[in-house]
Amino acid sequence: MKRFTKMLVAAGAFLAVSTAANAQVKIPADIEALLTKNTCLACHKADQRLVGPGYKEVMAKKKYKPEQIVELIANPKPANWPGYPPMAPLNVPKDEAMKIAKWIVSLGKK
Ligand code: HEC
Structure with a gap:
């Protein structure tokens, strides 16, 4: 119960x-x-x-699903972003990439 109260306080802050x-x-x-x-x-x-690009901009321009973002982290497609230098492919553990991807996708819903 104490933990829950702490969480509520944290959420409020x-x-x-x-x-x-x-x-x-x-x-x-x-x-x-x-x-x-x-x-x-x-x-x-x-x-x-x-x-x-900012992650909000990514989601404003492209309506990605988390799986697509996970794929783009491993295999960026610089042609999607003219005017930017190419992003290097990154070797991110799958579970971490998925958590990041879900959060990026959530930015498109705000
Ligand atoms: C060295 C700089 C650099 C790092 C580090 C980097 N990015 Fe990028 N990222 C870019 C650039 C530049 C672009 C736009 C050009 C491109 O897509 O190649 C981009 C594009 C993207 C896109 C849009 C892809 C598309 O095709 O629409 C996503 C999503 C993204 N990055 C996520 C990430 C995540 C998540 C990480 C960390 C795991 C990361 N980036 C690390 C520079 C970087």
């Missing part, structure tokens, strides 16, 4: 922060850890162009 940041995408901590570990954040932000 999270909501407060995301509202204050006004529409900026707050990356959940577990996803952020995966993005950091797999170097994605060196080139991608959630909602802004960096080296590569």
Whole structure:
């Protein structure tokens, strides 16, 4: 029960922060850890162009399913993004790639 209360408090704090940041995408901590570990954040932000397109932009332009994103991480298709340097294929463990992919897809629904 204590844990649940803690979770509620954390969720409330999270909501407060995301509202204050006004529409900026707050990356959940577990996803952020995966993005950091797999170097994605060196080139991608959630909602802004960096080296590569922001993940929100990816979902606004292409209506990917998580499986397609998992595939694109292993085999990028630079032709999908003219005006950007090509992304190098990345060897991300399948379960981690799927968690990241599901989160990216969720950005398209906001
Ligand atoms: C060295 C820079 C770099 C890193 C690291 C990187 N990306 Fe990219 N990414 C890019 C660039 C540049 C593009 C656009 C050109 C392309 O698709 O090749 C891109 C495109 C994408 C796309 C759109 C694919 C498409 O064809 O529509 C997704 C999704 C993506 N990256 C996810 C990731 C994820 C997840 C990671 C970490 C596992 C990651 N990227 C790591 C630079 C990077």
